Amino acid sequence: MPDARFFQRAGPFSLAEIAERIGAHLGDAAKGNLIITDVATLEDAEITHLSPFVDPRYYSSYITTAAGAVLTTRNLSEKFPRLGVGLIFSETARLHYASVAWLFYPEAVRGSVVRMRVAVCGNAIVGADCQIEPSAVLGTGVVLGSRCQIGCNTVIGQGVVLGDSCIVGDGASVSHALIGNGVEIFAGARIGTAGFGFAPGPRGPIRIPQLGRVVIGDNVEIGANTTIDRGGLGDTVIGAGTVIDNLVQIGHNARIGLSCVIAAQVGIAGSANLGDGVMIGGQAAIADHIVIGSGARIAACSGVMRDVPPLITVGGAPAVPIRQFHRQTTALGRIAKSHRSDNAPK
Known part of the structure; x- marks a missing residue:
């Protein structure tokens, strides 16, 4: 279960109250008065805990x-x-x-706090109830909305x-960016860095000035150590959600649509355009x-x-429709097996 040193717990709640508050269905009304003090994994749970069981692979733990x-x-539950x-039932249990x-574990309510050793330029605007941690830097003309959290050693550029x-994690940097409401940028991310733009010159590559911005919609989440380059002339755009x-x-200059999901270590080259x-x-x-x-949908490692x-779902390199990819993989396996058999000692 969550460690109380890091997470502040609310509750307890009765099982009936939990079902009502989240809009799920109580399996047995007789269990409605059961007091639940916390959430935990199936393996670590105790009698006063609630655990999710959403994947049959965890049958033994259940x-x-x-x-x-x-x-x-x-x-x-029937299987x-x-x-x-x-039991609380939901067809969207996850x-x-x-x-x-x-x-x-609701988000903590914080008052306005600007820690010591924070560099805030005189004309920066900081909204109500913001929290700015030590060694953060807010550049000229920065505007923070209400209830923003800015982590330690974070740099918010001019x-x-x-x-x-919005939440900007420890050690992140943000420049040349316009960011919507409810955006969370995790530690170490780099937003608005110069894109990889060069022209061949007589003595080697010549950098092309990167004169665009990064525009991020509402409720976007950006993981730790992710990099989003600003546009070369137009904008790099990340859609809401x-x-x-x-x-x-x-x-x-990449454009990412609404409500996309991009897993770790993906590389999206310049000017790629993703739909919603x-x-x-x-x-x-x-x-x-x-x-x-x-x-x-793009399969991993494609x-x-x-x-x-x-x-369409695609996979492989170069990526092809996923059924074709599976057929190719199966055919290659058969060829390899046949080759091994042909070369086996007689």
Whole structure:
């Protein structure tokens, strides 16, 4: 369960109250008065804890858990019946677990705090109820909305605008950027750095000035040590609701649509254009000027070298429709097996 040294817990709540507050269904009304003090994994839970069971691979942990209550789906509970446990049913159990976790661990309410040793330029504007930690730097013309949190050793460069309720983690840097409301930038991220733009010259590459911005919509999450380059002349754009994992590289002038999901170590080259709801698996690479249609899915470790139509899943390098990729992989396996058999000692 969460460590009280780092997370402040609310509650306790009755099981019936939890079900009502998150909009899920109580399996047995007789269990409604059960008092739940915390959330925990199936393996670590105690009798006053609630645990999620959303994946049949954790069947053995579910059968042996000491949790007093479990959030799951009706289908899983019928497939793996368990007596003596208070059940809450939801067909979107993973989503409802997020609601339970927020119920027990709401975001802390903080007053306005500007720590010692913070460098804030005179014309920077800091909204109400912001928290700025030691050694942070706010440059000329910076605007912070209300309730922003700025971590230690963070640098917010000249002219940057952040909306309300933004969080910028320790050691991050933000420049040349306009950022919406509710954006969270994790530790060590680099937003607005100069893009990789060069022209060949008589004595080697000549850097092209990067004169664009990064424009980030509302409720975007940007993982630790991710880099988003500013545009070369236009803007690099990250659509509202998009989630970006750690160690992702997004090149200059890339445009990411609404509610995309980009896993760790993905590289998106300059001027790539992603539609809404695109999902990209870890370590995939997207070539420059590629267009990926809305709702497309890119398998992990893929190399995308040509446009991808909407609602298509692709995999491999170069990426092809996923069924074709699986057929190719199977065929290669058969060829390799045949080759080994042909060369076996007689």
